Amino acid sequence: MPKTYTLQVAGLTRELPICKVNDGLYIAAFIMFSDVEMTVRCAEELLKKAPAFDVLLTAESKGIPLAYEMSRQSGKQYILARKSVKLYMRDPIEVNVKSITTAAPQKMYLDADALGYLKGKRVLIVDDVISTGRSLESLEGLVEIAGGTVAGKAAVLAEGEASEREDILFLAPLPLFTDDK
Numbered sequence: 001m002p003k004t005y006t007l008q009v010a011g012l013t014r015e016l017p018i019c020k021v022n023d024g025l026y027i028a029a030f031i032m033f034s035d036v037e038m039t040v041r042c043a044e045e046l047l048k049k050a051p052a053f054d055v056l057l058t059a060e061s062k063g064i065p066l067a068y069e070m071s072r073q074s075g076k077q078y079i080l081a082r083k084s085v086k087l088y089m090r091d092p093i094e095v096n097v098k099s100i101t102t103a104a105p106q107k108m109y110l111d112a113d114a115l116g117y118l119k120g121k122r123v124l125i126v127d128d129v130i131s132t133g134r135s136l137e138s139l140e141g142l143v144e145i146a147g148g149t150v151a152g153k154a155a156v157l158a159e160g161e162a163s164e165r166e167d168i169l170f171l172a173p174l175p176l177f178t179d180d181k
């Protein structure tokens with residue numbers, strides 16, 4: 001198994017460390033935290049591809065810098081689905097989620113203010129990576145509960161079989177790695 005994977009995306013090149021998920025399955029870890037250049041460039045490229053939308057929606061935590069930057073560049077607000085309830089959240093609603101990189105089942109929450117903001121809006125869902133698609137599915141569930149419409153589903157990278165999906169926008173595929181390849 002190689003130690004790194006060379007990613008080219010949005011005109012930039014990065015060496016991603018390859019990390020074990022479980023026996024036989026490995027991923028190349030794409031962590032945009034701290035990489036402002038990558039965040040800014042990917043936000044630009046995703047906004048070029050994005051359909052018309054009113055508001056961005058992402059999930060804690062790695063989607064946050066991307067959604068922030070897409071919001072800054074587009075002038076459209078972003079809403080954040082939290083993965084725990086904070087005492088300042090009014091009447092939170094929840095959906096279940098289990099992503100490829102987080103072993104334990106998680107939940108996503110929106111409070112009444114966020115739900116109210118999404119109601120009747122065209123929502124562009126954004127994340128750093130779409131892999132199994134379960135996080136995306138949860139975000140779609142939140143949009144439905146809120147009474148918004150999904151304008152588009154966008155990520156910097158589509159991992160594994162997600163790169164064959166035709167219902168998502170992404171900038172580059174990201175392979176999954178197994179012991180036999």
Ligand SMILES: O=P(O)(O)OC[C@H]1O[C@H](OP(=O)(O)OP(=O)(O)O)[C@H](O)[C@@H]1O
Pocket residue numbers: 059060061062063098099100101102127128129130131132133134135136
């Ligand atoms: O398509 P999926 O299999 O759902 O995987 C993609 C999701 O997994 C990662 O987040 P993670 O849940 O690890 O949380 P984090 O951003 O807080 O690290 C990533 O940022 C996506 O949100």
